[in-house]
Amino acid sequence: MGTLLLCIALIFEVTFAIYCIVTKKNYKKIKNWLRIAIFIAFAILTLSSVIMWSFRWVLLATLLFLLAATGTVALIRNKTKTQKYKTSSIVWKSIFMIVILVLALTPAIVFPQHPSPKVTGKYEVATAAYTYIDKKRVEEFSDKGQNRFVNVEFWYPKNAHGTYPLLVFSHGAYGIKASNTSTYTELASHGYVVVSIDHPYHSFYTASADGTKTFINTDYNREVSNINKEGIYTNEELYGLIQKWMKLRTDDMNFVIDTILKKAKSDNDSVYQKINTEKIGVFGHSMGGAASVWLGRVRNDIDAVVNIDAPFFSELLYKKDIDDFVASKKPYNIPLFNIYSDDVWKQLGSNSTYVANKLDNQNFKEAYTIHFQGAKHLSLTDLPLFSPLLANSLQGGKADINKYYCIETENELILKFFNYELKGIGHFAPKENY
Incomplete structure (x- = not known):
């Protein structure tokens, strides 16, 4: 699960960065909405036990929460209109985000979520x-x-x-x-x-x-x-x-x-x-x-x-x-x-x-x-x-x-x-x- 989420996150970050560079726009508002949506999706997956909550997800949950909170504040204050497009800024921010995602998902990769071996006895x-x-x-x-x-x-x-x-x-x-x-x-x-x-x-x-x-x-x-x-x-x-x-x-x-x-x-x-x-x-x-x-x-x-x-x-x-x-x-x-x-x-x-x-x-x-x-x-x-x-x-x-x-x-x-x-x-x- 950790490796899958990392691959999805990397594809998203790289694809979005390339799209911003090609169109020469920041799309900050879209990115903020996406980060809020990603945090909500993570919460739903956790509550539905697709993601089994444990120590391995703490760093990722913290990161996603901070990104969603920052995005929410930015949308409320409508700051995205004042930012100008810079290719170097897009590249460095993407690299930084990739590094942070790798670190946040490391526990889930090193200690992957796994099904428990079968228990066959009658006693709880x-x-x-x-x-x-x-x-x-x-x-x-x-x-x-x-x-x-x-x-x-x-x-x-x-x-x-x-x-x-x-x-x-x-x-x-x-x-x-x-x-x-x-x-x-x-x-x-x-x-x-x-x-x-x-x-x-x-x-x-x-x-x-x-x-x-x-x-x-x-x-x-x-x-x-x-x-x-x-x-x-x-x-x-x-x-x-x-x-x-x-x-x-x-x-x-x-x-x-x-x-x-x-x-x-x-x-x-x-x-x-x-x-x-x-x-x-x-x-x-x-x-x-x-x-x-x-x-x-x-x-x-x-x-x-x-x-x-x-x-x-x-x-x-x-x-x-x-x-x-x-x-x-x-x-x-x-x-x-x-x-x-x-x-x-x-x-x-x-x-x-x-x-x-x-x-x-x-x-x-x-x-x-x-x-x-x-x-x-x-x-x-x-x-x-x-x-x-x-x-x-x-x-x-x-x-x-x-x-x-x-x-x-x-x-x-x-x-x-x-x-x-x-x-x-x-x-x-x-x-x-x-």
């Missing part, structure tokens, strides 16, 4: 956001001595009776808690309470309940950016970084789960009262997936784990004598569902940080594993829907898989897995390739 979904303060931890990314805080958001069945399994999600290295909103919504619509965590300073940004915004830590950002560059870190240094990242992630997840379990017993908030504390699943994308697998290893109340495109960092050991990584020999007994894109699938046979993910690893012989052919790493999140340009830039190109097929099929499979493992519903037997 509500959301709630909270900030939890961990009084047992001091924030390592701040020198102010403040306690660690974690922002969470719940997706849960609205106006539903009974209790429902708790599912805890952890985002990727640069992600945010909303990274897989379509997944949370689909799960909640089928009777799950889903809580997604923002890991402050690991997430691109996070907003606390009081409105305070916290952005990604520059040192952490540099560390993650450098892991795929040869010669930056030794294997031993990389192993140390992995342990540090995973400690923060798993400490956050443990804190959130423990906080929720405590509130479910004492807090009358309807969100907590809908939670079945005896049924807990964890899942995550990329680094969040690695943390989820780790949590399944160390907690005894986790009943099912979904790993989305992540290495098994919890199963990774560094051997100094060979200066390489090897896989742990401990069996993994928690039900596990692995979902891989092409980006990770091609690394499963290597002796890298994915050495424990090898398909012949007998410690995971009961795990379910699937591969989305043609998918890239971010295809398994909502980002390609929310911002195709940003997703393609971050993952080095466009994926070869239909983005709606990928995310909707992923959501369907995750739902079936949790239904089978947490509710005893149906039978889970996914194909290897999709």
Whole structure:
């Protein structure tokens, strides 16, 4: 929609400028009436939901309103009669207007309006956001001595009776808690309470309940950016970084789960009262997936784990004598569902940080594993829907898989897995390739 409106606006501005130059007239009155009409048309399209109002349209709406207001004032004061025609003035004003239109429409182009993935459950979904303060931890990314805080958001069945399994999600290295909103919504619509965590300073940004915004830590950002560059870190240094990242992630997840379990017993908030504390699943994308697998290893109340495109960092050991990584020999007994894109699938046979993910690893012989052919790493999140340009830039190109097929099929499979493992519903037997 943003690109279409930009093309229409550019054609209008260029055509009108050429017409003015050819006829050697300003046509200010006509332009003012047109700008008023365009603002009215934009308002009608918004009110009729052809344009879905959101942050992406704020700049354009402001620009159109200012142009319409200026045009209205000019028509009332009848100033257009006093202005003389100048070709240079027409050209420069058109160039200026084109630049302003491009800037105003940039949010709608970078974050295009798009249909939401399908939601198939019977429950209406509500959301709630909270900030939890961990009084047992001091924030390592701040020198102010403040306690660690974690922002969470719940997706849960609205106006539903009974209790429902708790599912805890952890985002990727640069992600945010909303990274897989379509997944949370689909799960909640089928009777799950889903809580997604923002890991402050690991997430691109996070907003606390009081409105305070916290952005990604520059040192952490540099560390993650450098892991795929040869010669930056030794294997031993990389192993140390992995342990540090995973400690923060798993400490956050443990804190959130423990906080929720405590509130479910004492807090009358309807969100907590809908939670079945005896049924807990964890899942995550990329680094969040690695943390989820780790949590399944160390907690005894986790009943099912979904790993989305992540290495098994919890199963990774560094051997100094060979200066390489090897896989742990401990069996993994928690039900596990692995979902891989092409980006990770091609690394499963290597002796890298994915050495424990090898398909012949007998410690995971009961795990379910699937591969989305043609998918890239971010295809398994909502980002390609929310911002195709940003997703393609971050993952080095466009994926070869239909983005709606990928995310909707992923959501369907995750739902079936949790239904089978947490509710005893149906039978889970996914194909290897999709």
